[in-house]
Amino acid sequence: MNENKTPNDETEAEIAEASAAADASVSADAGDEAAKALEQLSGENAELKDRMLRLAAEMDNLRKRTEREVADTRAYAIASFARDMLTATDSLSRALMVISPETRASADATLKSLIEGIDMTEREMQRLLAKHGVKPIEAEGQKFDPHRHQAMFEVPDATKPEGTVVQVVQTGFAIGERVLRPAMVGVSRGGGAGGSGEADTAGVDKSA
Incomplete structure (x- = not known):
């Protein structure tokens, strides 16, 4: 309080x-x-x-x-340039192919020098293409691939699975994963075991 x-x-x-x-x-x-x-x-x-x-x-x-x-x-x-280079190397290769071994053996010094010059030029062009990533496409013995091979004809061959590349007419080339030109090939028809039928040879130019 x-x-x-x-x-x-x-x-x-x-x-x-x-x-x-x-x-x-x-x-x-x-x-x-x-x-x-x-x-x-x-x-x-x-x-x-x-x-x-x-x-x-x-x-x-x-x-x-x-x-x-x-x-x-x-x-x-260089893809476009490489295609042009391939045309040139093809011409050199064809020029060498028509020269028979007999002609090479009997050629005089001048002709031998010319042949050797063409041969060296063709090899050097192939080397330069490879240096820049241009590589040949594997074809012979491979299963036909329409993205990398161009079938020109069929070859009856019972020893190979149907659709196998048995002959290369012209080598194909690719740069990286891009095909510069497909390989022109002949493919087997009527093959033995392991054949996969018509799908393997789809796109074959049978008129070739």
Whole structure:
């Protein structure tokens, strides 16, 4: 019992209590606002991080795609020129093929030098083509592949599975995975065990 408490003391106490309650309410509101602001900032940060990761992935994909395109350009830039070179090497090869062994053996020094020059030129052109990725297509003994071989005729051969390349008329060439020209071939017909029927010889030029 505080008999000495005056009305003024009671008023001051009430004011202090009300002020404390107001301060507590303000602090609670400030805390809620701060929590909301923090939550909003956290969400924005997560969104920015996600966008940055997506952008980084897109840039990496773009880099890889550009590297592939540059590699393809380098690999296939000479494709058209290589085809022309093959025509020239074919001409040299045919010129050498028509020279019989007898002619070579009985040729005088001048003709021998000419033959050797043609032979060396043809070999050097083949070497340069190989240096730049132009390689002959395997054909003889292989299963006929319409993407890499051009069938010119059929050869009856019971010893080979049907659709096997048994003769190469003209060598084919490819650069990387791209066919510059298909190999012109003859394929077996009516083969033995392992033959796969008409599908193997689809596309055969039977009028050749």
